Amino acid sequence: MVKVLVIALFLYSTLSKGQDAIDEAIEYLQKLSIEENDWENTAVVLGDFLEHPLEINNLNFTRIQKFPLLNSRHFSVIKKYRKLNGTIFTANELKALPFFTPELIKIILPFITFESKQPASKFQGRIIHKTSFNLEPSKGFFRLDSMNFLGGRTQETTRFKLSNYKHNFAFVWEKDKGEKINASFLKIGYQGNFNHHVKQVNVGAYSLCIGEGLIHSNHFIVGKNNPLNSFYKIQRSLKLNSSSTEYNYENGTAVIYERKKLKILGFYSLNTLNGKVENDTIRSLKQDGLFRTNSEIDYKKKGHYYLIGNSINYEFYKTTIAFNTLKTSFSKPYQPSPNYYNKNYSMYKLWNNSINYRFFDGEKTVKGEFAMDQKGSLASTHFFVFKLTDSYNLLANARYFSPKYNSFRANSLSESSRVQNEKAVLFAGDYQDEKRQIYMSADFFSFPTPQYLVQLPSYGKEFMGYLNYQITDSLIFKLFFKQKLKYKNQKSEFMNEPKKYTLSHAYGKITIKANKGITITSRLDFSKHQTNGLNSFGRTSYLELSHKNELSSFSARMVFFKTDNWDTRIYLYEKDVLYHFSVPALYDEGTRFYINYNRTIGKHIKIWIKYGRTIFENKSSISSGNNEIEGNLKTEIRGQILCKF
Numbered sequence: 183m184v185k186v187l188v189i190a191l192f193l194y195s196t197l198s199k200g201q202d203a204i205d206e207a208i209e210y211l212q213k214l215s216i217e218e219n220d221w222e223n224t225a226v227v228l229g230d231f232l233e234h235p236l237e238i239n240n241l242n243f244t245r246i247q248k249f250p251l252l253n254s255r256h257f258s259v260i261k262k263y264r265k266l267n268g269t270i271f272t273a274n275e276l277k278a279l280p281f282f283t284p285e286l287i288k289i290i291l292p293f294i295t296f297e298s299k300q301p302a303s304k305f306q307g308r309i310i311h312k313t314s315f316n317l318e319p320s321k322g323f324f325r326l327d328s329m330n331f332l333g334g335r336t337q338e339t340t341r342f343k344l345s346n347y348k349h350n351f352a353f354v355w356e357k358d359k360g361e362k363i364n365a366s367f368l369k370i371g372y373q374g375n376f377n378h379h380v381k382q383v384n385v386g387a388y389s390l391c392i393g394e395g396l397i398h399s400n401h402f403i404v405g406k407n408n409p410l411n412s413f414y415k416i417q418r419s420l421k422l423n424s425s426s427t428e429y430n431y432e433n434g435t436a437v438i439y440e441r442k443k444l445k446i447l448g449f450y451s452l453n454t455l456n457g458k459v460e461n462d463t464i465r466s467l468k469q470d471g472l473f474r475t476n477s478e479i480d481y482k483k484k485g486h487y488y489l490i491g492n493s494i495n496y497e498f499y500k501t502t503i504a505f506n507t508l509k510t511s512f513s514k515p516y517q518p519s520p521n522y523y524n525k526n527y528s529m530y531k532l533w534n535n536s537i538n539y540r541f542f543d544g545e546k547t548v549k550g551e552f553a554m555d556q557k558g559s560l561a562s563t564h565f566f567v568f569k570l571t572d573s574y575n576l577l578a579n580a581r582y583f584s585p586k587y588n589s590f591r592a593n594s595l596s597e598s599s600r601v602q603n604e605k606a607v608l609f610a611g612d613y614q615d616e617k618r619q620i621y622m623s624a625d626f627f628s629f630p631t632p633q634y635l636v637q638l639p640s641y642g643k644e645f646m647g648y649l650n651y652q653i654t655d656s657l658i659f660k661l662f663f664k665q666k667l668k669y670k671n672q673k674s675e676f677m678n679e680p681k682k683y684t685l686s687h688a689y690g691k692i693t694i695k696a697n698k699g700i701t702i703t704s705r706l707d708f709s710k711h712q713t714n715g716l717n718s719f720g721r722t723s724y725l726e727l728s729h730k731n732e733l734s735s736f737s738a739r740m741v742f743f744k745t746d747n748w749d750t751r752i753y754l755y756e757k758d759v760l761y762h763f764s765v766p767a768l769y770d771e772g773t774r775f776y777i778n779y780n781r782t783i784g785k786h787i788k789i790w791i792k793y794g795r796t797i798f799e800n801k802s803s804i805s806s807g808n809n810e811i812e813g814n815l816k817t818e819i820r821g822q823i824l825c826k827f
Contacts, residue, residue: 202730203292204228205757207251210289222425224250225761228293233306234347235295238276239269248421251290254542255281255569271296277616280572284616284652305346310824312339312759315359317817322360322474322808329808331360331474338366339426341761349374352424360474360808365482367471369431373422382420382438387431389423390449392493393538395594396553396561396601397508400430419447419493425761428471432489445495455485455512464516475808485513487590501541508534510590522632526586527602532556534589545569551594559587561601563594573615579608585631597627597642604629619650635671636680642668656695663688672714683713685749699731711749720750722768728757740775743768759790759822772798772814790822 204225211224227250236249238260246257259279264270273291276282314337322331337359343352350373357366371387389400400423420438423431436449456468458481468481491508510532518524536553550564563581570576579595585603592601595608606627613620628641648662664687669680689707696702702725709720721744728737737757745751751769757778758764768774776794783789795817798804804811 202735203232204760207289207293208763209755210285211250222427222761222763225763226424227421229760230345231293235293237298238294238296239264240298249293251286251293254547258542269296281614283614283619285650305344305349306826307342307344308824308826309343310339310341310760310822312762312820312822313337314762314818314820316811317819318811318813318815320805320808321810321812325808329475329477331808332476332479333357333360333362333365333474335359341424341426343424348376350422352422354424354426356426356428356471358472358474361472365473365479367426367428369423369426369428371422371424379439379441380437381440382436384420384422384436385434387423387433388436389421390432390436390451390591391419392447392491392506392508393504393536393551393553394549394563394565396551396563396592397506397534397536397589398489398491398591399593400432400591401593420449429469434488443497445497447493447495449492450488450490452488453486454483455487455516456481457484459484459514462514464512464514465519467516485516487512489591500543501539503539504537506534506536506538508532508589510534516590522637523634526631527588527600529588529590532588532590553587553589553592555588557586557588559584561587561589561592561594573613575612577608577610579606581606581608597625597644598629598633603631603633617652620647622647636669637671638669638680640669640680642666658693658695660691660693661689662691670713681713683711686710686712687752699729701728702726703728705754707752707754709745709750709752711747718746718750720745720752720769722752722754724754735780737778738776740773741768742773744771745769756794758792759820760788760824762820762822764794766796770798771800772796786826788824790820792818792820794818 207228208225227248231249236245236252241257241260246252259281260270263275263279267275270276273287276287277284315335319335320331322329323335324330336357338355338357340355341352342354343350345351351371353368353370355366355368357363369387372383372385373388374383375381376383391399391401395401401421420436425431431453432449432451433453434449434451436447439446439448455464457464458466458468464485468478473479473482487510489508489510491506493504493506495502495504510529512530515528515530517528533556534553536551538549538551540549541547542549546569547565547567551562553561561583563579566578568576581594581596581604583596583600583602583604587602589601594601596604597606598604604627606625608623608625610621610623612622623644623646625644625646626641627643628639629636630639632638633640644664644666646664648660651659653659666685667682668685669682672679672681687707687709689705691703691705694702704725705723707720707722711718711720722741723743724739724741726737726739728735730736739756741754743752745768748769751767753765753767756764756766756776759778759780766774774794774796776792778790778792780788780790795815798814801814803813804816
């Protein structure tokens with residue numbers, strides 16, 4: 183780490199703009215998405231498009247599925263424009279097309295090309311190593327009993343990728359803070375793309391999405407605060423998984439076969455399970471990937487599961503219909519500790535079948551999925567998206583998940599974390615022109631049986647809206663508001679009775695693009711939690727300065743925060759080193775600042791450095807258990823180096 187710092191301070195070279203382009207793209211996607219996403223995998227994909235740009239004049243439907251920034255509407259209007267006018271020569275022509283806002287065009291330019299190039303057959307490789315640590319040691323590093331951390335204070339991550347336009351090989355190795363080397367994590371994957379009937383082959387680590395995710399999805403699922411055009415996103419069914427996540431991925435083999443209008447996906451996966459076992463039954467799954475103590479190591483590799491299945495897709499006219507089958511089998515029954523919200527959640531031998539459909543004609547999209555498990559329990563979700571004009575769009579979603587429906591890897595648009603026990607309808611609309619984007623949505627949901635922290639059937643609703651307004655080329659304003667009403671158990675003298683609560687969050691953000699590559703951003707956040715007539719509040723404010731030119735890239739932010747409790751915490755996305763994403767929860771009272779810097783050394787080496795510190799005003803310790811830090815300071819340092827060859 184010291185060597186990296188020395189190199190950063192004393193060596194001089196030109197800066198690659200690649201990291202800045204990825205940062206801007208991620209920030210753009212962040213504001214369009216829910217709070218949780220596999221941003222790491224998204225950044226990896228964007229890095230690939232920097233090296234192999236998307237050819238606008240030779241737009242391949244398969245390749246646009248991989249591109250996070252465009253969707254089927256963009257694909258359709260480009261195809262229509264080229265049919266009428268021929269080759270697109272400049273970005274100015276894109277401005278005349280529907281759905282290509284000035285902001286979007288600016289974001290995508292580093293990742294696209296207007297030239298048609300032969301794909302490079304030469305292999306390119308890169309290796310990245312990241313080191314992170316906290317200056318203040320947590321309790322687990324210096325206690326002298328059986329609960330002490332067994333490893334060192336640094337987190338180490340190494341990524342390797344070797345690829346050309348047909349073959350991609352990658353591995354990720356990671357050791358978390360407090361882990362010994364022999365408790366580290368290794369993920370290996372290969373993906374081959376071909377031009378014959380066998381279109382794609384994946385071996386090792388991969389991500390899979392079937393239909394709308396009712397029977398299986400490792401992918402990020404569109405959330406409720408996405409603008410409407412994200413519902414047009416072309417869902418890629420199979421992709422290489424090269425993120426450092428230790429839980430939500432498959433490990434095995436998958437093949438895509440295509441012949442004319444027929445597409446068949448077949449897959450097999452065998453993966454280990456970490457968790458707590460009682461009486462030969464898995465009671466809980468450990469998904470955080472942390473194995474720092476002897477007790478945590480005892481949870482490792484307590485079972486496994488395999489899944490096998492297929493998806494048969496057929497295209498006709500403007501419609502796609504697919505028939506999907508999935509079998510999931512556990513080495514031991516998976517039954518979480520029985521309680522009021524887990525009584526219908528148990529798995530051992532699972533069969534899931536579904537039918538999904540999609541109709542798209544450039545003006546409207548109708549898509550959805552019907553699913554059934556081995557007991558006949560049902561789940562379904564349906565989307566209706568209509569383009570009224572080039573500027574106005576409407577969406578409706580209806581979803582029903584039976585309280586008894588089970589699928590281990592299901593992941594779909596929902597209010598709760600499980601595809602189970604939910605009825606809901608969602609309405610949304612947006613307006614876009616060259617300077618403005620307005621989005622509004624309303625979601626009404628109910629839970630027919632008890633769920634986590636709610637011991638009785640309940641209901642809720644969520645309202646959301648935001649305005650993006652580009653006042654001038656150098657001044658951008660954003661206003662966001664969200665209000666959610668739900669129920670949660672409240673401890674009382676007699677019982678845990680669910681009580682209604684309302685959570686509101688609003689923020690305003692101003693971005694000023696000054697001269698000489700300087701950008702100034704200011705943001706104010708407010709949150710309010712109300713229950714039983716009691717109100718609690720939270721607020722944050724920050725000022726961020728960033729500078730970039732052909733020689734350097736730098737950003738610094740100062741944040742002031744104060745919240746009455748954990749319920750009013752506020753999440754703020756931070757810039758970080760490549761493929762690492764920070765969204766800290768700010769609560770209590772204090773300040774936080776960070777500095778982020780990156781530079782290229784020659785043609786083949788890049789470095790990143792981040793320094794961040796949080797100062798609490800009224801704390802004598804931070805966190806609890808083994809993660810407890812004495813004092814009111816928490817400081818993290820992260821360095822990363824990338825070598826290309």
